[in-house]
Amino acid sequence: MEAAMDIENANCKLRVSQCTDMEILPIERPIKVDREIDGLEKLVAELHRVFSHDHVNVQDVQKLMTGYTSDPKHWKKYAKFDRFRYTRNLVDAGNGAFNIMILCWAGGHASAIHDHADSHCFMKMLSGSLEEVRYDWPDNVQPEVLKKLKSTTKARRRCCSESEDKYLSSKMNALDMNCQNDSCHNFGGSIDNDHAENGNGNVEKENGSHCKNGEDRHEVYEAQNMVEIGRTRLEVNDVCYINDALGLHRMENPSHVDAAVSLHLYCPPFDSCRVFDASTGKPTQVSVTFTSKYGKRIKRMDEVIEVADSQQ
Numbered sequence: 001m002e003a004a005m006d007i008e009n010a011n012c013k014l015r016v017s018q019c020t021d022m023e024i025l026p027i028e029r030p031i032k033v034d035r036e037i038d039g040l041e042k043l044v045a046e047l048h049r050v051f052s053h054d055h056v057n058v059q060d061v062q063k064l065m066t067g068y069t070s071d072p073k074h075w076k077k078y079a080k081f082d083r084f085r086y087t088r089n090l091v092d093a094g095n096g097a098f099n100i101m102i103l104c105w106a107g108g109h110a111s112a113i114h115d116h117a118d119s120h121c122f123m124k125m126l127s128g129s130l131e132e133v134r135y136d137w138p139d140n141v142q143p144e145v146l147k148k149l150k151s152t153t154k155a156r157r158r159c160c161s162e163s164e165d166k167y168l169s170s171k172m173n174a175l176d177m178n179c180q181n182d183s184c185h186n187f188g189g190s191i192d193n194d195h196a197e198n199g200n201g202n203v204e205k206e207n208g209s210h211c212k213n214g215e216d217r218h219e220v221y222e223a224q225n226m227v228e229i230g231r232t233r234l235e236v237n238d239v240c241y242i243n244d245a246l247g248l249h250r251m252e253n254p255s256h257v258d259a260a261v262s263l264h265l266y267c268p269p270f271d272s273c274r275v276f277d278a279s280t281g282k283p284t285q286v287s288v289t290f291t292s293k294y295g296k297r298i299k300r301m302d303e304v305i306e307v308a309d310s311q312q
């Protein structure tokens with residue numbers, strides 16, 4: 001028995017950086033589906049069953065998501081669009097262990113470059129298509145998971161593609177060269193409550209700058225810091241997986257006419273993450289919220305204020 005785990009066996013009830021013994025190994029494709037899952041409700045019920053155990057394999061979640069075949073009649077009640085930005089619509093809060101949501105992208109909508117707050121992120125296309133663009137971490141920001149992998153002697157790397165293997169090697173080497181003192185890194189990987197809001201509740205915008213605890217750390221962010229490391233077109237029923245060890249990403253609906261709908265599962269759930277300025281790599285902590293929960297629209301604060309004003 002090997003001491004190290006493959007990422008397929010990594011326990012996605014834990015944050016990625018807590019899976020210290022795992023090897024960073026992207027999911028094998030194509031995923032072999034054991035059985036078909038008939039409907040979104042069944043998928044959610046299966047996820048609850050799996051997540052009731054202490055250990056949940058990354059690959060088991062992938063298999064469940066792959067086993068479900070999209071049909072708009074299962075999910076249309078959750079699909080709430082906005083003219084200006086992609087929306088996040090909560091389907092199920094997973095008893096605190098995961099959350100699953102439907103994202104709606106009108107033509108041309110895109111997310112900013114972002115991380116996934118040390119969580120596991122699974123995504124399945126339900127309608128239309130999206131392009132995923134992956135990026136290297138900027139040199140002066142390192143994810144918790146790579147710091148952790150570097151510091152654990154048990155951790156080993158083994159990737160199925162040479163480019164992914166090279167990516168992780170270069171990141172590990174960069175950690176050797178960079179200061180390991182947390183205060184030298186923006187945000188130190190922690191999520192605080194005093195974060196910059198983008199006002200949208202999604203990771204669409206890259207506005208504002210923010211330093212943890214209000215300190216100005218004077219990091220220098222050089223232009224052209226964000227390096228693209230891959231691009232994948234996702235079509236209906238495709239499933240993909242990302243975590244912070246595999247890089248950053250942004251999603252874009254390449255069609256200016258057709259809408260796209262995607263299903264996202266995060267474990268553990270998170271309510272803020274970092275977005276990165278595309279030309280400088282500067283990170284900003286942002287809240288991520290929902291346009292609707294369980295099929296019901298949530299009033300935005302500005303709408304609540306408007307209503308209150310109109311009633312005075």
Ligand SMILES: N[C@@H](CS(=O)O)C(=O)O
Pocket residue numbers: 088103111202203250251264288
């Ligand atoms: N991770 C993003 C969506 S995506 O662009 O992957 C979010 O949860 O809003």
Ligand SMILES: [Fe+2]
Pocket residue numbers: 114116121249
């Ligand atoms: Fe994402």
